[in-house]
Amino acid sequence: MSAAGEGAGAVPGVTARLSRGTWAALVVLLTGALCMALAGKLPWLVKFPEAWALPMTQWVGQGMEWLLGLMKPAMRLVSAGLGVVMEAVNWLFNALPWPVLIGLVTGFGWWAGGLRLAALGGIGMSLVLASGYWTESMNTLSLVAVSVPLALIAGGAVGILAYEFPRIKGLVQGIMDVMQTVPTFAYLTPLLLLFGFGPVVGLIASAIYAAPPMARNVLLGLERVESDIKEAAIMSGGTRLQQLFLIEIPAAKTQIMVGVNQCLMAALSMVIIAAVIGGFEDIGWEVLLTMRKAQLGPSLLAGMVIVVFAVIIDRMSLHLAMTRERHDLRIAGAIAGVGVVVAILLWGRAAPGEVAVMEPAKQWLDTTLSRVLTRNAGTLDAIKNGAMFYGLLPVRIGLDGAVLPFTWGFQWTAAMSAWFLGAAALAGLALGLAGRITAGLVLLILAGVLETGVSELPWPFLLVAVAAIGWTAGGWRLAALTTGLMVLVLFSGLWQKALLSLYLAGVSVFACAVMGGLIGLASAASPMVWRVVRPICDMLQTIPLFVFLIPVLMFFQIGEFSAFLAICMYAIVPMIRYTRQGLVSTPDELIEAAISSGATSWQVMREVRAPYAAPTILLGLNQTILYAFAMLVIAALVGTTGLGQSIFLALGQADVGLGIVSGAAMAILALVADRLVQGFATKRRAALGL
Amino acid sequence: MAMSDRDGTSVETGAPAIRCENVWQVFGSNAAQKLRAAQEATGGDRDATAERLQAEGLVPAVRDASFEVREGELFVIMGLSGSGKSTIIRCISRLLEASGGKIEIAGENILTANKARMIELRRDKLGMVFQHFGLFPHMTVAENVAFPLKMQGQGRKARLERAHEVIDLVGLSGREASYPRELSGGQRQRVGIARSLAVNPDIWFLDEPFSALDPLIRRQLQDEFIKIQATLRKSIVFITHDIAEALKIADRIAIMRDGKIVQIGTPTEIVLNPVDDYVREFSKDVVKGRHARIKSVLRPLSEAPETMPDDPGIRADMTLEAALAACMSCYEPVPVHDASGAVVGIVHPSDLAAALQVDEA
Structure with missing residues (x-):
């Protein structure tokens, strides 16, 4: 090996000052x-x-089946109970005349954020109505409406417990870390066995998926309450419960509301992913179905409906979290009242299907897109x-x-x-x-x-x-x-597949790091660029994972390249954000010190801003890696090989062993990458004395 | 440092080191344009212009400031936080673009200098020390100090050599390989001072360099700073909010309030002849005896009584405090001698006591 020989040849003279990295x-x-x-x-x-290789899939499969068998009767009962609740909620959403719901959402928007959010609510919901996917949307909404309260209660309780009992805090955080890295689809296989086929599985999966962000934010918010406030509560003679519920939780409200926002978004995203198991005429299923039939127009429109929901839910809940100012409740009531009046006037005359004015547009979009793509x-x-x-x-x-x-x-x-x-x-x-x-x-x-x-x-x-x-x-x-x-x-016997996943994640992360880094740099250097990039980033982060598949499939059909693109679109955002954030948050005095030393702007960037931003940029890279792994599994839907494929296979065959082992392998890859990058980031931060 | 020769600094080149003429710094959008409009509308009246700008939602942080810093002079700008002192030093170093007026460094108008010229000036002529040190956390002490030299394009060996010299000057030898986080606050500011001196600048800006330090360390660094300045004789703009610090080190002091310079004078003038209540307020807590000289209470020989039984050896350049200590037991006027020993006037011990009285507000 000439390569190794020459590499080693440079070493002897400098052995004394070889760093750890060089040795490695x-x-x-x-x-x-x-x-x-x-x-x-x-x-x-x-x-x-x-x-x-050890027959891990079999061991895990047998073990899990035994365990699941034990839990099954109880779980089936839960499933039946939840099924009843869901039926009821679903009936309610479908029975609610559409003008009433549009009025309610618009009125809520007014109350939460005035004209802008009211317009967002009104126009968004009208678009959903016009798209002709009203019924499917209501089915999706009812899933979210049931799973979110479950997640909020579970997550809130876990967060409060972890805060109250520091001894379990480490454990809880560890479990939440793992839950965040285990791919969402991997939950589905065991849940399918436990709860039986049907929408309840999706509901529970989304509640499980959405609970950790809530727990994290509750814990964080409570921990951040100033000690003065806590001590004042103690000195006022409150009992522990009074301190918690009358002082600390209200004081942590903003952070908790951020948790609610993240919980909502996660639940929506997961409900749509869970449509893969089918059995429920929701909007995610519609996207999947039309995608499989290569009906571009309809799948694009259905995707748009999902995005509309995501944007409405995100902006309204975020606004509730971030601002205290509320608008006149009477006007909100009046707007909702208009909805009711319209509903009464139209009673029995305008079913949602009949007002779907975009139905012809769907066909037109379909043929036009096909023609453009063929050309x-x-x-x-x-x-x-x-x-x-x-x-x-x-x-x-x-x-x-x-x-x-x-x-x-x-x-x-x-x-x-x-x-x-x-x-x-x-x-x-x-x-x-x-x-x-x-x-x-x-x-x-x-x-x-x-x-x-x-x-x-x-x-x-x-x-x-x-x-x-x-x-x-x-x-x-x-x-x-x-x-x-x-x-x-x-x-585990899945090494070869793990390598394939590693390769696709690696290439995507590399592309994201280079492109995202450059865009982040440009955004940091020029506020003009950031003004353009920022809303795009916001949008990309709001869109549920699933929707990314639609455009890439449209242009590039099934295959690895489409998966690569979908992963990049989703995973590039944190890289851009963190790079910019790191570069612009350099303390003024450091920049002034460099300028007054006669540094040019480029020198300031290279010598001061970039090294100072390094730990932040590394954290961005870390997020990008986690995002890439999260999307990797979803991207398996558009035809990739590797662990994602195995997870789907397991789902299709209800093979718990394979599902769990490949899910765990995927989580391990993500976890290892996460820990390594975090390690470097911590080291850099320590080197900067932060 | 001897006080007596302060006011007579020799001027070698004719042009002062720094000259500020009617400098304005206004924050807000389109500041320069709106300032010009306001000045035209008010005929250049300072307060009316400022009011007009404020009404438009702009913030006039520096209002019509004019002063000169002579070569080799230590010029202190003092004021409370928000008085515009940090802003004005940033205008002179052009970290901020002044909205109006003229700023000259060694006769060169720097407000019209282009970017390249400014970089050149900063690399060769200007040095700056910051309140919170502004040390680069990812560089060692030596690398921090050598940074301006790196910007000059000096080779690694040359710049580390020079860095070592200045590090030695500030008494940090042996800490070259340390990182800023490993140093105490006082040591960090020594690094900041060393860095600003690395290129041997003609003009030295210090923005509250000792304000973030403990009182003991502060005094120690002030003393060392005075010693360094005694040998280097830089032209200095020094910002502080501490009147004691200003009186201790300054050749001349400018006192700022609400963006305006309200008084410029030597420490003695500031202490004994404050122009308004604001300045008086500052000097109230100052032990005047330490800063005022016999000269300020000297009476002519013509007022002398026929016999002066006591001669405790008072000299004209003594501080009031020292003089009072010398004539503790005297009740009659005593003669005052000059450096050669000749009697130049008399002083009443009661005048000394009156001058030292602390104002009661």
Whole structure:
């Protein structure tokens, strides 16, 4: 291995001042070189033999089935009970004449935020009516209406308990961390067995999914109440319950309302995802159905309805949380009253279906879109194939596998490998001689990874890499934790699929980091850019995950590239936000100090703002990684391989073992990435003395 | 530091180090334009212009400030928070763009200087120290101090060498490799001072450099600052809200209130002849005896009685406090000598006591 040889050649003179990162990179490089060298003789080094894997899916499956069997009777009872409640709520929403509901939402909007929110409510609900999806929307709303109170009560109780009993706080936070990383679909399989087929499963899944944000915000809000206030409550002679309910919870109201907002959004998002199991004519199901039939117009319109709901719910609840000012309740009442009057006038004459004025537009949209897409099919295909052949595929299966005469025009040969690695080694050496040894080593490692392909990386290399990064980011403990978790995945029998998921998440995160970083930088440098970017970010964060699939499917059909795009669209937002936030929040005095030292604006950015923002940007990267993993599973709907696919397979076959193990593997990947990046962020923050 | 030669600073180049003429700093949108309109409408009257601007929702933070800083002079701007003192130093260093007026540094109008020229000036001629130090948390002490030199484009070795010199000057040798978070407040400000001196600037801005420090450390740093200035003789603009600090270090003091400069004078003038109640309020708690000299209560020889039995050896440049201590037991006028020992006048011990009396509000 010439690569390793030259990489090591730069080292001896400077052994004394090698940093931890350099050592780690060196070890990883040597391991990789060793694996490459021995790959021919010892094939098990590269591909983990299936015979070595433990039958985890079976064990977990049997264990869970036994456990679920025990709980089943009780749960079926709960299910039946919830079913009755849901039926009732559903009946109510469907029986409510549409003018009344529109009036109520508009009136509520007026009360909460005046003209703007009233207009949002009125126009939004009218759009829903016009789209012709009124009934489906009401079914979705009734699911949300039942699951949200459940989540609020459960989440609020957990938050208060964690606050009251610090001993369980750590445990609760750990469980919530895990719940946030376990992919949403993975909940569904065991729930399906427990509660039986039907909408109640979606309801419970969404309540489970929506409870943690509530719990987190309740806990955070209570902890942030100033100690003066708490002490004043104690000195006034209140009992503990009085202190809590009369003083502390009201004082934490804003944060708790933020929790309610997040809880609502999570519930809506999950209700729509849960439509995958079907059995309920809701709006998510409609999107899925029309998407499967490639009816672009209808699926786009149904997606729009979801977005409208998301925006209305988000803006109104956020406004309730953030401002105290309320508008005249009498006007709100009057608006609702108008709705009632209209309802009476139209009684029995205008069913929601009859006023769906956009029905013809749906057809028109469908045909127009089809025509436009067919006409541009060549261009779109070229984009997709270009990205696949020259971007995604080489990362996935390596240059040696992806460079073929059919796509690149020539065949990758062993000699080319040698040249490629040799060139990388030279570049690495140059970096090393310039005093940036770690960067040189990392460059060499990346070249090796690109040559081999992420999905074909030898497992010892990957484990050593995780350990090395863990050690650099947070010491032995972190290294042991992350490597241990990865070993679990290795023996689960799902290693190969995990690699595929890792590859897709990795490419997407990389793209998001570069693009998001640049957009964030531009937004920080120019308020004009931010004025454009900000509403787009707000929008992307409001839209439920599921909806991202519609446009990418429309343009690029089923496939990895569509999944990649959907993930990027969703996961890029935190990167943009945090990058900008970090860059603009540098203390004024530091900037003044740099300017008065004669720094140009570019120097201020590079020398002061960027290093100061580094921990914040790392946190953004961390969020981006978690977002990418969350979307990865949803994206499996548009045809990706990997763990997401397994989770769906399990859902289809009601295979609890497979569902849970692949869900856990996915969660482990996300958790490991999360801990590693957090480790680096903590280190940077400590280095800045923050 | 000797007080006597302060007012007679030699002027070498003719142009003062800094000259501010009718400087305005107004916050708000379109400030410069609205300021000009308001000035035209009011005929340039300061208070009327300010009122007009305020009525339009703008904030005139500095109002028509004019002063000069002579070469080698330590010029202190004093005022309470919100009086505009920090704003005016930022106008001079052009961290803020003044809305109106003229600011010259060594005869060059810097308000019309372009960006490149300003960067050049900052790299070579100006140094600044900040209230909360403004140290870069990701750089070591040496890197912080060497930063302005890096901006000048000096090589790594040269700039670390120079950084070491200035770090030595502020008494921080041995802490070069430490990070700001590892230092105490006093040490951090020493780094800030070292950084501002690294390029050996002609003009030195200090924005409340000692205000964030404990009283003991503050006094220690003030003394060292006076010592450093005695050897370097920079032209300095020093901002503070502490009258004792101002009186202790200043050659001349400008007192600001509501964006206006209400009085400029030497410490003695400020203490003994405050122009209004605002300035008097400041000097009320000051022990005047420590700042005022015999000169201020000197009576001519013609008023001398025929015999002066006591001669406790009072000299004209003694502080009132020292003089009073010397003639504790005297009740009759005593002679005052100049440096050569000749009698230049007389002083009544009762005048000394009266001058030292603290005003009771």
